[in-house]
Amino acid sequence: MTRRPQFDAASLCEAGLAVVRREGWPAVSVRSVADELGVSPMALYRLVADAGELRRRIADAAAVTGPQPRHDLPLPDALRTWAVGAHRHLVRHRGLASFVLVHWTELPAWLDVVEHLLSVAHDDGLDGPAAVASVNAVFAYVLARAQVHDALAGGPRRQLAPVRAEPGRYPHVWANRPEFARARTERHFLVGLAALVAGLSLR
Amino acid sequence: MTRRPQFDAASLCEAGLAVVRREGWPAVSVRSVADELGVSPMALYRLVADAGELRRRIADAAAVTGPQPRHDLPLPDALRTWAVGAHRHLVRHRGLASFVLVHWTELPAWLDVVEHLLSVAHDDGLDGPAAVASVNAVFAYVLARAQVHDALAGGPRRQLAPVRAEPGRYPHVWANRPEFARARTERHFLVGLAALVAGLSLR
DNA sequence: ACCTGAACACCGTTCAAGT
DNA sequence: ACCTGAACACCGTTCAAGT
Numbered sequence: 175m176t177r178r179p180q181f182d183a184a185s186l187c188e189a190g191l192a193v194v195r196r197e198g199w200p201a202v203s204v205r206s207v208a209d210e211l212g213v214s215p216m217a218l219y220r221l222v223a224d225a226g227e228l229r230r231r232i233a234d235a236a237a238v239t240g241p242q243p244r245h246d247l248p249l250p251d252a253l254r255t256w257a258v259g260a261h262r263h264l265v266r267h268r269g270l271a272s273f274v275l276v277h278w279t280e281l282p283a284w285l286d287v288v289e290h291l292l293s294v295a296h297d298d299g300l301d302g303p304a305a306v307a308s309v310n311a312v313f314a315y316v317l318a319r320a321q322v323h324d325a326l327a328g329g330p331r332r333q334l335a336p337v338r339a340e341p342g343r344y345p346h347v348w349a350n351r352p353e354f355a356r357a358r359t360e361r362h363f364l365v366g367l368a369a370l371v372a373g374l375s376l377r
Numbered sequence: 378m379t380r381r382p383q384f385d386a387a388s389l390c391e392a393g394l395a396v397v398r399r400e401g402w403p404a405v406s407v408r409s410v411a412d413e414l415g416v417s418p419m420a421l422y423r424l425v426a427d428a429g430e431l432r433r434r435i436a437d438a439a440a441v442t443g444p445q446p447r448h449d450l451p452l453p454d455a456l457r458t459w460a461v462g463a464h465r466h467l468v469r470h471r472g473l474a475s476f477v478l479v480h481w482t483e484l485p486a487w488l489d490v491v492e493h494l495l496s497v498a499h500d501d502g503l504d505g506p507a508a509v510a511s512v513n514a515v516f517a518y519v520l521a522r523a524q525v526h527d528a529l530a531g532g533p534r535r536q537l538a539p540v541r542a543e544p545g546r547y548p549h550v551w552a553n554r555p556e557f558a559r560a561r562t563e564r565h566f567l568v569g570l571a572a573l574v575a576g577l578s579l580r
Numbered sequence: 581a582c583c584t585g586a587a588c589a590c591c592g593t594t595c596a597a598g599t
Numbered sequence: 600a601c602c603t604g605a606a607c608a609c610c611g612t613t614c615a616a617g618t
Binding site: 215276280281282285286288289293296302305307308310311314318319321322324326327333340345346347350358362366368371373374375 | 529
């Protein structure tokens with residue numbers, strides 16, 4: 175009497191990503207994903223060794239549904255285009271960027287992204303340490319800005335609370351406080367991205 | 378019979394930072410900090426409302442012991458010098474960067490750092506959106522690279538495990554694998570930092 | 581005023597049992 | 600082969616009690 179499994183690796187990741195989109199990355203746990211699948215927590219251990227592997231599988235699945243670097247553009251454009259798309263994709267999965275930046279060296283699909291970025295650099299005549307330095311800088315920058323965006327997700331209620339409580343201590347932040355609103359982070363992301371890519375002096 | 382407290386806010390933060398340096402940021406909990414102080418977990422609730430506030434207080438204390446932006450340098454040099462010092466300080470507190478990048482808008486001492494960076498920009502003739510964009514970009518970049526450094530702390534054992542398991546899937550990463558070693562991250566951090574600051578075209 | 585200890589709702593995980 | 604349920608060691612937190 176061998177029943178077929180109620181769920182496979184793909185539905186496990188789907189369930190996990192559903193939890194992320196609805197409640198954010200910190201809500202991902204063995205129990206919450208099991209609930210999403212409608213099984214008991216222990217059933218997940220058929221496919222993963224522990225909670226860490228569960229999280230890695232879900233974070234990796236997010237890379238598969240995200241944008242891949244394009245090979246039909248010159249390196250600076252390929253970097254910028256991927257960066258904008260990846261940023262958009264990451265902020266749809268609140269809190270994910272924080273996990274990915276710490277664990278990308280263990281995540282196959284995120285390593286695919288790095289591989290493709292290096293490949294574009296290679297096709298463009300850039301190689302070795304310079305290529306790795308450039309790709310790593312853009313990769314880290316994108317993940318970092320997604321985290322900042324996540325940080326501003328709490329709404330203006332408790333945002334910059336210390337500054338609103340004590341404006342005199344932070345005169346420049348206070349004077350520029352509209353610039354720290356969440357709506358401006360996309361623009362600042364693009365300004366910094368343009369600066370970074372330009373500064374890398376590719377071609 | 379009013380005893381004086383066994384510990385104050387300063388010793389609470391000291392104990393917390395001791396835990397971070399010894400075991401890393403994820404080890405910080407109400408119970409681990411209470412153990413470090415030699416009191417029961419509930420004793421901490423005299424000074425903090427909950428575990429979130431405890432973590433914010435400890436993360437904030439780390440900014441106080443770290444470098445402050447210098448006002449005696451031109452803006453590009455001030456940014457670079459602060460970035461290098463902050464990066465060094467962050468990697469001594471494994472895992473801290475990840476928390477700070479998500480919570481800096483609620484951390485008074487980290488907001489002081491942003492305030493000082495904006496102040497240097499102002500003294501240098503840069504102001505408004507351009508100043509905020511530049512400061513935020515450098516801030517996010519430094520925190521991101523510290524996280525990457527933290528990510529490589531596990532030793533080469535499980536580093537890039539998917540690449541070592543399947544080299545043919547990642548030809549460019551494989552060919553450049555020495556560049557992904559932890560020892561190279563400091564150099565790549567500096568390359569990206571120089572590019573970012575140069576690209577911001579300050580002055 | 582300050583601290584402790586028991587208790588409860590979570591979490592990850594082991595293990596024995598069920599089909 | 601696949602899944603469940605009880606149980607245990609954690610964590611944050613409430614509450615009543617102790618000095």
